[in-house]
Amino acid sequence: MLRRAHVLFLFCAALLAGALLACSFGLAELSASEQAAAERNLAIVVNQSNPVNELTMAELRRVFLGERGHWPNGRRITLVMLEPGWPERAAVLTSIYHMDEAEFNNHFLHGLFTGEVFVSPKTLSTPEGVRKFIFNVPGAIGYLRASDVDKTVKVIHIDERLPGDKGYKLHVPPREGK
Amino acid sequence: MGREKAGRKREAMPGTSTGPAQTWGRFSRYSSALLFFFTFCAVVVVGLFVIRDLRRADKDEQNMFTGSVLSLHRIAALEYQTQETRRSTLYALGTADSNLHVKYADQSREADHLVSEGIAAYLANARTRNELDIGSRLRRDWSTYLSVRDEVLASILEGSAKEAVDRDLTEGVASFDRVRQDLAEIERVYDQQAAQQLSNVDATSRRTILRVAGVLAITLVATIASVWTIQRMRMTGAIQLAKLQMEFVASVSHELRTPLAVISSAADNIADGLVREKDDLRKYGAAIQTQSRQMMELVDQILLFSATKDRAGHAAFRTLDVARIVDSVIHQTAGLVRASGFHIELEMEPALPSVRGDASGLARCLQNMIVNAVKYGGESRWIGVRAFLRHSHLRGRSEIQIAVRDRGIGIAKSELARVFEPFYRSPAVVGEQIHGTGLGLSLSKNIAEAMGGHLTVESELGSGSVFTLHLPIVGDPGSQAAEDPGSQAAAENGVRGTTEK
Numbered sequence: 001m002l003r004r005a006h007v008l009f010l011f012c013a014a015l016l017a018g019a020l021l022a023c024s025f026g027l028a029e030l031s032a033s034e035q036a037a038a039e040r041n042l043a044i045v046v047n048q049s050n051p052v053n054e055l056t057m058a059e060l061r062r063v064f065l066g067e068r069g070h071w072p073n074g075r076r077i078t079l080v081m082l083e084p085g086w087p088e089r090a091a092v093l094t095s096i097y098h099m100d101e102a103e104f105n106n107h108f109l110h111g112l113f114t115g116e117v118f119v120s121p122k123t124l125s126t127p128e129g130v131r132k133f134i135f136n137v138p139g140a141i142g143y144l145r146a147s148d149v150d151k152t153v154k155v156i157h158i159d160e161r162l163p164g165d166k167g168y169k170l171h172v173p174p175r176e177g178k
Numbered sequence: 179m180g181r182e183k184a185g186r187k188r189e190a191m192p193g194t195s196t197g198p199a200q201t202w203g204r205f206s207r208y209s210s211a212l213l214f215f216f217t218f219c220a221v222v223v224v225g226l227f228v229i230r231d232l233r234r235a236d237k238d239e240q241n242m243f244t245g246s247v248l249s250l251h252r253i254a255a256l257e258y259q260t261q262e263t264r265r266s267t268l269y270a271l272g273t274a275d276s277n278l279h280v281k282y283a284d285q286s287r288e289a290d291h292l293v294s295e296g297i298a299a300y301l302a303n304a305r306t307r308n309e310l311d312i313g314s315r316l317r318r319d320w321s322t323y324l325s326v327r328d329e330v331l332a333s334i335l336e337g338s339a340k341e342a343v344d345r346d347l348t349e350g351v352a353s354f355d356r357v358r359q360d361l362a363e364i365e366r367v368y369d370q371q372a373a374q375q376l377s378n379v380d381a382t383s384r385r386t387i388l389r390v391a392g393v394l395a396i397t398l399v400a401t402i403a404s405v406w407t408i409q410r411m412r413m414t415g416a417i418q419l420a421k422l423q424m425e426f427v428a429s430v431s432h433e434l435r436t437p438l439a440v441i442s443s444a445a446d447n448i449a450d451g452l453v454r455e456k457d458d459l460r461k462y463g464a465a466i467q468t469q470s471r472q473m474m475e476l477v478d479q480i481l482l483f484s485a486t487k488d489r490a491g492h493a494a495f496r497t498l499d500v501a502r503i504v505d506s507v508i509h510q511t512a513g514l515v516r517a518s519g520f521h522i523e524l525e526m527e528p529a530l531p532s533v534r535g536d537a538s539g540l541a542r543c544l545q546n547m548i549v550n551a552v553k554y555g556g557e558s559r560w561i562g563v564r565a566f567l568r569h570s571h572l573r574g575r576s577e578i579q580i581a582v583r584d585r586g587i588g589i590a591k592s593e594l595a596r597v598f599e600p601f602y603r604s605p606a607v608v609g610e611q612i613h614g615t616g617l618g619l620s621l622s623k624n625i626a627e628a629m630g631g632h633l634t635v636e637s638e639l640g641s642g643s644v645f646t647l648h649l650p651i652v653g654d655p656g657s658q659a660a661e662d663p664g665s666q667a668a669a670e671n672g673v674r675g676t677t678e679k
Contacts, residue, residue, distance in 0.1 A: 078336045080276075122276040122337070132280045136328075137335045 038146040041163030042091050042170040045131070045153040047138045050075070054157035057096075057169065063141060064096050066108065066117035071139055079121035080130050080142030088127070091172040092143050145172055213407070217400035224393045228386055235382040238375050246372035249303075253365050256296040260320070260361070262289035264354055267327055270334045271342060279335045286331065290324055300364065309367060316360035323353040422601035426616055429603065433476050437469030482542070483600070483617045483624075495629070497532045497652055498540060500578050504565055507544040511552075515561070518552050525564040531651040533578055535629030540649075543622040543633075547582040547645050550619070553612060554643070556586030570648070577631065581646040589637040597635060598623045622647075 044060060046052060051073050055063070062068045063077060070076055082089045084101055093099055099107065111117025122140075124130050127148045134140040135152040146163040149155055161168040266286035270279045297320060301313040326349040333342035444462040447453050453462055508522055515522055533540075551561045562583040569576050589597060589604075596602050600620040619633070626633040630650050637643035 076336060076338075119337070122335070124280065125277050129277055129280045132284060133276060133335060136280070136283045137332045139332075139336065 038164060039174055040171050041146040041168060042088060042095070042172045043144050043146045043149050043155045043163045044141065044158055044170070045134055045144050045149060045155055046141045047134055048152070048154050049138045050141075050154060052156060053154075054160065057159050060158055061096050064092070066111055066119060066121070069118035075139035076119065078119060078137050078140040080133050080140050081121040081123050082127065082130060082143075083123055083125050086127075087173050087175070088143055088145055091170065095170050143170075145175070213400055213403055217396060220396050221393055224389050224396070228389045228393070231382050231386040231389065235379050235386065238379045238382065242372055242375035242379065246368050246375060249300075250365065250368045250372065252296060252299070253361060253368065256293055256300075257358075257361050259289045259292045259296065260354070260357055262286075263293060263324075263327065264350075267331055267334070268346070270331065271339055274337070276335065283331050283335065286327065290320075290327070293320060309364075312360060312363050312367065316357065316364065319353060319356040319360055323350065323357050326350045326353050419601075422599075422603075422616065425603055425608070426601040429616065430476070430480065434473060437473045440469045441466050479617060479621065483621045495534050495536060497534055498537055500530050500533055500540075500565060500580070500649070501526055503537060503540050504544065504563065504580065507541050507548065508563065510541075511545060511548045514549065515552060518555075518559075520552055520555055520559045520561055522548070522561045522563055525562070525566075527566045530565060530567060530578055531576075531653070533629070533631075533649040534652050535631075535649065536625070539625040539628065543625045543647060544580065544582070546618040546622045547580075547647070550645070551582050551584040551586070551643075554586045555584040556642070558585035558642075560585055567651070576651050578649045578651055579646050580649070581644050583642065583644045585642040588639040588641050588643055589635070590639050594635060594637060598633070619645075 044055070050071060052071055059068075064079060066079065068077060081092070093101065093104055097104055097107075108117055108120050112120055122133065124133055127144050130142045130144060131148065131150065131153055134142050144153070146155075155162060158168070158170060163170070263286050266282045266289060269285075270282035273279065297313065297317050301310065301317065304310045304313050326345065330342045330346045330350055333339070333345060444466050448459070448462055453459055504524070504526065508524060512522075548561065548563070555561055563580070564583070565578060565580045567576060568579050590606075593604055597604075598619050601616040602620075603616040623633045626647055626649070631648045634646045634648065635643060636646075
């Protein structure tokens with residue numbers, strides 16, 4: 001009787017260990033996949049003090065086109081862009097502006113000249129620069145690869161979705177150097 | 179002869195070598211010791227104060243450094259970082275490059291982080307209420323400035339340089355001035371503390387210098403006083419010795435002159451043919467013989483003393499029968515004793531043990547003691563000689579004591595310490611024209627010490643004196659140990675001992 005109880009106990013322990021092992025492998029695989037997703041997703045980030053948490057894609061487009069000058073708290077909107085050549089910039093031009101580089105430049109030249117655009121975007125050379133700029137300017141908005149985001153900036157929902165959520169529309173090709 | 183030294187009056191005669199010189203000698207010895215002691219105490223006490231001062235000064239200096247100097251250094255660093263915070267912000271105005279804007283913003287934030295840490299450290303180390311108040315005010319003012327700085331920085335980064343400048347001029351400058359004033363006040367407080375601590379160190383330093391100078395002055399004065407005292411003692415001793423030697427020469431000359439006068443007179447009478455009868459010639463011859471012997475005896479004694487003092491004398495030590503030597507000396511001096519009208523009362527314990535020494539020296543010593551008793555025995559005309567065995571607790575040995583007592587004029591207490599000094603003769607004795615060389619007792623003392631013993635005196639003015647010769651007995655365990663001092667004394671006196679019986 002006692003031997004049977006021992007055998008049963010050992011069997012249960014082995015099952016539990018196997019389950020834990022499988023879970024850890026599964027979690028590791030999940031984490032790797034999440035990391036890959038973060039690498040592919042493009043996050044729209046604002047200053048932590050910005051009251052805005054969510055924008056629709058249409059609103060986001062208006063902001064990025066410079067057609068909206070201020071946030072609801074009265075802060076002036078400052079658009080931050082990466083220099084040409086960055087995949088993030090290419091993704092934004094494609095996904096938000098629906099323009100190429102030339103059209104983008106023409107848009108802002110024309111807009112500033114006509115007064116339809118309130119402020120021209122600030123161009124920074126690195127994602128880290130973008131992040132720091134947004135950290136220092138309360139009304140700044142920009143974009144970063146989700147894997148480049150940290151606590152100094154705030155990621156906002158686009159169409160009620162955050163990077164990594166199903167149906168999130170902003171993506172960027174995997175990083176292969178600049 | 180030794181008793182010639184003994185004073186017959188209570189006070190020393192004026193103009194003699196006793197009294198002031200002796201008193202001065204004692205005073206010098208005691209005062210030198212006291213002077214040394216007081217100097218030592220003074221130096222130790224002042225030295226302790228000096229050590230305490232030095233430690234206090236060291237502590238003050240450490241406090242000044244760790245408290246004020248380092249704090250001033252920290253405040254200077256803090257001032258630099260505040261300037262750096264503002265400077266980096268304003269640098270950003272000079273460019274339109276957003277990347278440079280970000281770089282300057284980073285620099286400004288790093289500097290303001292250091293300032294915040296410095297303020298927190300200052301508040302943590304603040305000890306006084308004033309320091310806490312200033313620290314709190316600085317933290318508040320710095321926080322106010324930082325909020326303005328953030329706005330200015332944001333405006334610059336947004337590209338609104340005019341807005342940034344306007345804000346900086348209206349709010350930034352004022353708030354930054356307040357921060358600078360706070361820092362200046364902290365610096366002033368530290369300056370005051372440093373000045374106070376510097377003043378403490380300075381005061382301690384001055385006090386230490388004064389004390390060290392005091393120690394040196396005390397030591398110098400004490401050294402001069404000691405040297406002066408020692409020189410004075412030596413000079414006094416030399417003067418005394420010279421005086422004693424002069425007295426000795428005069429005394430010896432006098433002692434020689436009397437028998438020489440008798441001899442010369444007798445010789446003149448014989449030469450002039452005044453003495454022709456055989457009986458007269460015999461009488462004159464006997465007188466010349468007696469006087470010659472006295473002179474020879476005197477000269478012998480002087481030579482013996484000289485020999486013992488110069489360590490040139492030699493004596494063979496052997497086991498001596500004290501009773502026989504005492505009897506022999508009494509027999510030798512019987513003529514003198516009888517002629518002086520004295521009688522000797524002898525009391526001797528039976529079967530006295532032997533002593534080791536020089537028979538002739540012991541006989542000379544006893545003879546001197548008996549002759550002294552005859553000279554100063556006074557009107558009682560009585561001399562007591564007693565030989566007995568006693569245990570000396572002081573020396574831890576058994577010894578034979580031979581005491582020669584008289585009922586004569588005695589010795590003043592002030593003279594007792596000096597009666598064994600060579601050439602010393604009491605002014606009272608000189609005044610009463612009692613002849614002598616001043617060597618007898620000194621010679622006896624040297625002989626006693628050469629044999630491992632010693633000579634003591636007890637006396638009372640007007641009642642008489644007792645001179646006691648102490649000799650260690652042969653075979654006594656205690657005397658073995660006591661033999662060394664004797665041997666030492668023998669060596670000092672130039673007497674070489676032998677162990678043969």
